[in-house]
Amino acid sequence: MRTVSGYKATIGALAAIFWKGIKHYTRYPGSFLLVLVMPFLFTLMIFAMGQFVGGPNASLNFAARTGTSNILIYEILGSAVWMTSWVVIEDVGVALRDEQMKGTLEQNFLAPVSRFTLLIGLSLTDIVITSAVFVVVVGVTTMITLPGAFLNLMQAFLILLVGLIPLFGIGFLFAGFVLRFKEPYIFTQILNLLFATLTGTYYPVSLLPYWVQFVSGALPQTYVVEDMRRIVIANQTLVSMYGSIFILLALAVTYPTLGYAVFKIIEKKASATGEFSKY
């Protein structure tokens, strides 16, 4: 049997997995469109509900609690980061389950490609998808409502990219759990909702009880949302946020390592018990 090894083979495998993911998205444009539209719809809902509750002073009340009167940018940044984590958890976490349902998981795992390459390949597609979310959702909104902050978007995008690394780690962790416990869709829903609630998607994390803030501190999106708001709305630079960037980098090392280790343990058990073919 011809063995496949070396960096060229790895790049080839990564490219193949990446294109497969892109083809999947282009084949179902409706779901991609939904990813782009949902942040706007959620923001619109929160905005309208807020206007109803706050009445004529809604914007003033909002500014008093958040420090900014730019409600749209504040909320859309939260929505965009939430959608990013939604996409990663759905794609990386649930992809193996989909392969299991289609009966192609065994073929994938029998291919002479390491599991790490497989998981990274799945993640690469999401870099493109989340970039599209950033450009369409954050880029367009900023250009229309806060053109002065448009140049800051590159820094905000960098934060988002760094934040994707620990998120991929969470995706690996989730992929392992899905292999073991099946039924990923309800777990995905709960996880996405927990992320939205805990990471300050539509409100500052300081609004949450103290012990919940402690949990929020362990989630990368909390820092991504906060930093992006500081960059776009408060005109701060990456240098001034070195503390949270350092935490984000630490999480970028911790989560993928932990996620992959758990994934390998579960995979090893699953290969011994024949769990791969069960669904």
Add this chain to the structure above:
Amino acid sequence: MRSSKSSRRRRVRQVNSRNTSPVLRLAVEFRAAFLKDLRSYVRYPAWMIGEFISTPLWFFFFALGVTLFAPTSLSSSSPQESGLNFFFFGFVFIILFSTGVWGMGQTVRNEQMAGTLEQFFLAPANRITLIMGRWARIFLTDALIIGYTTILFYVIGGGLVTLNDPVLFIFSLGLYELGLIGFGLLFAGLTMRIRSYNTISNLVFFGYMILTGALFPVSVIPVPFRYLCMIIPFTYFNDLVRNAALATPTILPVAIEYVTTVLLSVCMLAVGFVAFKKIEDEARVRGTIATS
């Protein structure tokens, strides 16, 4: 064991007999469909637990987001005027509406995906009764989830949930459900025609949340878009149920709104039945019933 099997066979023969009354037949079919769906539901306990966790979480997540706009503590205002009470009923509407979109519509889709839709449609039973069986199961579990969320809300919100007129509330909720069944049947029929079912149901769901006054009054929506809200039947269903529960002002004068809502619910039910049958007949001719 043998006697129970033979008695079951006897019952099946009885039900399929030409002499059996149509009402009894429908009741037996409905019971069978309900039990089938209930069994499928309890077979996946993770789903059950997940639903009980995620539903109140959605509510609290949005409620937290909205508190940023609130002038003072929401619980300090009177219960009838409280925004939280308004949202609470909004979430009840959303849970109920999901029955039509992801409950009844999804029945056909699930069978389609599992490759069992043909068997389902070949069974000597009324398709609509089979779909209604699923509706009944979801209604039951939704009622449990709403009850559980109400208790949570009561505990956390300090007794904010109010019901101004229970009789009118049940009546208006009944009208809502009739309309919803009609809508659900139409949606179940559409699953036989559209491929991007999830995308369309998500968009319809968002449309419902934004345009029907479920989470905020339609008066918040700017005028050109408000006209769109006014032609959606669910706007009136939501408005009437909320009026019965919280004594909020109605869009139309109350008596006219009751008449309008009764007419709408009857019309929607009729349209749902007719549309489902028509789409099914067309799908049979085209051979697209099981195309997913």
